[in-house]
Amino acid sequence: MTDTNQYDVIIVGGSYAGLSAAMALGRLLKSVLIIDSGLPSNRQTPHSHNFITQDGQTPAEIARKAREQVLAYQTVNFYQGLAISGKKTSNGFEITTASHDTFSGKKLIFATGIKDIMPDVNEIEACWGKSVIHCPFCHGYEFKDKKTAILANSDKAVHLASLVGNLTKDITVLTNAPANFTLEQREQLARNHIAIIETPITAIKHQNGYLESVRFQDDATLDVQVMYAAVAFEQHCSIPKDLGCELTETGYIKVDAFQKTSIDGVYACGDNTNMFRSVSAAVATGSMAGAMVVKALTEELFLTSPEKSIQD
Numbered sequence: 583m584t585d586t587n588q589y590d591v592i593i594v595g596g597s598y599a600g601l602s603a604a605m606a607l608g609r610l611l612k613s614v615l616i617i618d619s620g621l622p623s624n625r626q627t628p629h630s631h632n633f634i635t636q637d638g639q640t641p642a643e644i645a646r647k648a649r650e651q652v653l654a655y656q657t658v659n660f661y662q663g664l665a666i667s668g669k670k671t672s673n674g675f676e677i678t679t680a681s682h683d684t685f686s687g688k689k690l691i692f693a694t695g696i697k698d699i700m701p702d703v704n705e706i707e708a709c710w711g712k713s714v715i716h717c718p719f720c721h722g723y724e725f726k727d728k729k730t731a732i733l734a735n736s737d738k739a740v741h742l743a744s745l746v747g748n749l750t751k752d753i754t755v756l757t758n759a760p761a762n763f764t765l766e767q768r769e770q771l772a773r774n775h776i777a778i779i780e781t782p783i784t785a786i787k788h789q790n791g792y793l794e795s796v797r798f799q800d801d802a803t804l805d806v807q808v809m810y811a812a813v814a815f816e817q818h819c820s821i822p823k824d825l826g827c828e829l830t831e832t833g834y835i836k837v838d839a840f841q842k843t844s845i846d847g848v849y850a851c852g853d854n855t856n857m858f859r860s861v862s863a864a865v866a867t868g869s870m871a872g873a874m875v876v877k878a879l880t881e882e883l884f885l886t887s888p889e890k891s892i893q894d
């Protein structure tokens with residue numbers, strides 16, 4: 583870490599997106615501080631899938647290897663801790679951590695991810711990422727042909743059920759509330775032999791996070807081995823919003839095609855900006871953010887350096 587606590591770039595969030603941004607910056611010799619609180623959203627899942635070269639690897643091992651490779655660049659520094667506030671200054675931004683350390687950066691990148699909000703179902707948290715899953719691309723293959731539930735309602739339920747129909751023909755949609763489907767959607771589900779249960783769920787039974795059955799308010803039970811759940815989320819970090827970054831209607835940080843937020847000098851990447859939730863997308867948008875910050879710094883320093891006559 584530098585003595586001055588002054589960096590070209592501060593990256594808040596040092597998981598896949600943040601590390602990928604740091605690599606692009608480090609390779610162009612920019613001084614970078616990554617601040618990370620160590621809570622990536624996939625931390626409970628035993629194996630990560632659908633990212634070439636790392637298929638089936640543990641999430642922690644992918645992150646460990648990424649950290650090792652990124653921190654090999656001498657201008658990149660890592661701080662373990664929680665960023666709690668940020669403010670604009672005359673020449674950039676300041677970020678303060680929970681341990682009262684303050685760092686300055688000319689630019690900021692938020693790679694802070696999102697926080698999943700579990701539905702009020704007893705024991706669902708213990709199964710999250712193991713047998714209660716968010717995405718058929720990440721974990722569906724491992725549960726092909728299994729007894730499957732979709733915990734969702736309306737358009738989301740139809741979308742998930744149709745995708746998961748590629749993997750199993752044994753699907754039940756659990757709306758956990760009065761079902762909200764159009765007649766056409768009900769017909770589509772029925773044509774594909776997908777039952778709908780509206781009775782609220784009270785608990786799930788599992789062994790070490792692996793589902794066995796779902797219990798409903800009327801005491802009925804349904805044997806299932808996997809549940810796809812469309813759960814609510816919120817931003818993991820409130821600093822972008824505090825700095826004035828606009829959010830989309832669905833709660834993501836609004837960015838342009840180059841990962842720039844609505845606030846000049848502030849960029850965001852990974853899950854906090856993007857509903858295509860995967861390690862590969864986090865890495866891709868992180869790499870874009872890193873490159874775009876290099877471009878902005880370059881334009882400020884190199885392209886606008888004071889004029890000098892060519893005879894000098």
Ligand SMILES: Cc1cc2nc3c(=O)[nH]c(=O)nc-3n(C[C@H](O)[C@H](O)[C@H](O)COP(=O)(O)OP(=O)(O)OC[C@H]3O[C@@H](n4cnc5c(N)ncnc54)[C@H](O)[C@@H]3O)c2cc1C
Pocket residue numbers: 594595596597598599600617618619620621622623624625626627629630631632633663664665666693694695696698710711712716720721818819820851852853854858859860861862864
């Ligand atoms: C259960 C589950 C299983 C998944 N399985 C797969 C899979 O198999 N394959 C796949 O491709 N994708 C999978 N995903 C999606 C994948 O995990 C995410 O897309 C990916 O983690 C996003 O990376 P990120 O860097 O944007 O955010 P995250 O990995 O969530 O990391 C955000 C980081 O920012 C830090 N942070 C947040 N706020 C602060 C703060 N204020 N100060 C300091 N640090 C902060 C957090 O501690 C965390 O380390 C899964 C997701 C879940 C929820």
